Amino acid sequence: MTQSLFFSLTAAGLFGIAIYSFLVYEHLLRKILALNVMGNAIFLLLIAFARRDSTTVDPVPHAMVLTGIVIAVSATAFALALLQRLHRESGKTRLDNVDDESQQ
Amino acid sequence: MSDWVFDGLLGTGLLLLGWQTLISRDLFRSIIWFVVLGLLMTLCWVRLAAPDVALAEAAIGAGVTGALLLNAYRALLIDKPPRHPSSVVARHRQTTAWAVGLAAFSTIVVGGISWALLNLPQAGVDLGTLVRSRLAESGVSNVVTAVLLNFRGYDTLLEVAVLLLALLGVWTVHPKDETFSEASSDFAQNSPLVGALLHLLAPLLVLIGAYLLWIGAYAPGGAFQAGAVLAAFGVMLYLSGRLTPTPTATFSLKLLLIFGPGVFSLIALAVMFWGGALLEYPKDWASLLILAVETGVTISIAVTLVLLVSGSPGLKRTYQ
Amino acid sequence: MNEFDTLLSVLDAWVSKTLVILGGVFYLAGTVGLLRFPDLFTRLHALTKADNLGLGLLCLGLVWQTNSLAIALKLLLIWLLALMASAVSCHLIARYALYEQKTSTKGQS
Secondary structure, eight states: OOHHHHHHHHHHHHHHHHHHHHHHBOOHHHHHHHHHHHHHHHHHHHHHHHTSSSSSOOHHHHHHHHHHHHHHHHHHHHHHHHHHHHHHHHSOOSOOSSOSTTTO | OHHHHHHHHHHHHHHHHHHHHHHOSSHHHHHHHHHHHHHHHHHHHHHTTOHHHHHHIIIIIIIIHHHHHHHHHHHHHHSSOOSSTTSSOSOOBSOHHHHHHHHHHHHHHHHHHHHHHHTOOOOSSOHHHHHHHTGGGTSOSOHHHHIIIIITHHHHHHHHHHHHHHHHHHHHHSOTTOOOOOSSOHHHHTOHHHHHHHHHHHHHHHHHHHHHHHHTTTSSOOHHHHHHHHHHHHHHHHHTTSEEEESSOOHHHHHHHHHHHHHHHHHHHHGGGGTOOTTOOOGGGHHHHHHHHHHHHHHHHHHHHHHHHHOSSEEEEOOO | OHHHHHHHHHHHHHHHHHHHHHHHHHHHHHHHHHHHOSSHHHHHHHHHHHHHHHHHHHHHHHHTTOOOHHHHHHHHHHHHHHHHHHHHHHHHHHHHHHHHHHHHHHHHO
């Protein structure tokens, strides 16, 4: 097992944990956190791919991940602004159409 | 052997931190674990020989995202008494049947990805060698900067536009009647140590930002990392009360915001007059044009990130 | 002359490793203090002091591994910056905790 393979398997595990919490939890801030962790996992996967041939490093995934980090922070900022507006208008932090009392 | 121990610890640490981030009862704890996860990820990327990306992740991914999340968490706490007292509490989730089903789904996803990873074919095109063989024509000698600003410059142009678009989105969503609260109370502003720290750090951070911008052509560094360092400085000024939010942006602030995308787009279009395609730099001018583009992008990224963290249309100096 | 050089390089390696491991021990001590001390202030005290000293020893150990003055000075700069940042953060956290304590006791009494 090479270093690249080890880190890409770790990234797959991290992605699994993150997608589980993204789908399971209802609180929107948790969903945004889970999305960010998913993004980090995919970036790790890309960087691990760049090292598959362990002599030379492939720079194209590096550039892709740099772009991805900036876009992830932009999307997170916008999502958080939407969440704060939703909370301000309605007091909720979830997207339910059903009341919480009937959820449990 | 010690390489394996270190890498093994890093990988296990990543999984444990990811687990803790997403499973903590307290949202505040989750956010702090997330910042720590970002820093550990930085270490992993240094191990995988990606120092440029590690620099950007430490500043933008862990730092600015952490500041944004903490801001949002505080707004959820104090903005309005939540109608549902469980709004800020953690773990409301789907029913147990759904949770088990989703856990099975996630396990299948992980299994599928792992199986694909273990059976990957050999790479068809060796992009690394291809990039390195054409590096001399690109105008810089750092491969990542060459890919980012020359070979794949179109992606970077659109990325800078997306950052500006996110800021416009945040401005649009902000309620009209909101008075922008200052980041800190009098309490933090009056602390003498913060002022001393800012005085010490201000010249250093500007110097480091300029250095990273310049060195990006030759060594790990570049526009995004420099912009992130300057943004960190701006966020520090905002959080310590040295910059006050204002409800409108001044003309010069707007000019700084569009400086990056503007310079990039102008250069991208202007090189077409020299007989090339969009963004095809003429070979003698490539390094100079790349430096001009990087300078613009640095300034815009710094200003945009500070405005994203503060959420307000403008910032001005606090005069006391 | 040759043996002297190799003796020096072996000594360098050993000194470097000892200092780095000692720095790690201080980090461990700080973390144990973080987990086991009862109060916010005692935890801050343990964490800040032990971690700063640990970082100083770590940087010193790494200085022994380089031949370049520039890199040694940069390592020293890293330690100084971390020292400044952690001192100010510790101060702000302690100050806010004290403020919260005072306002909560005022409310109670």
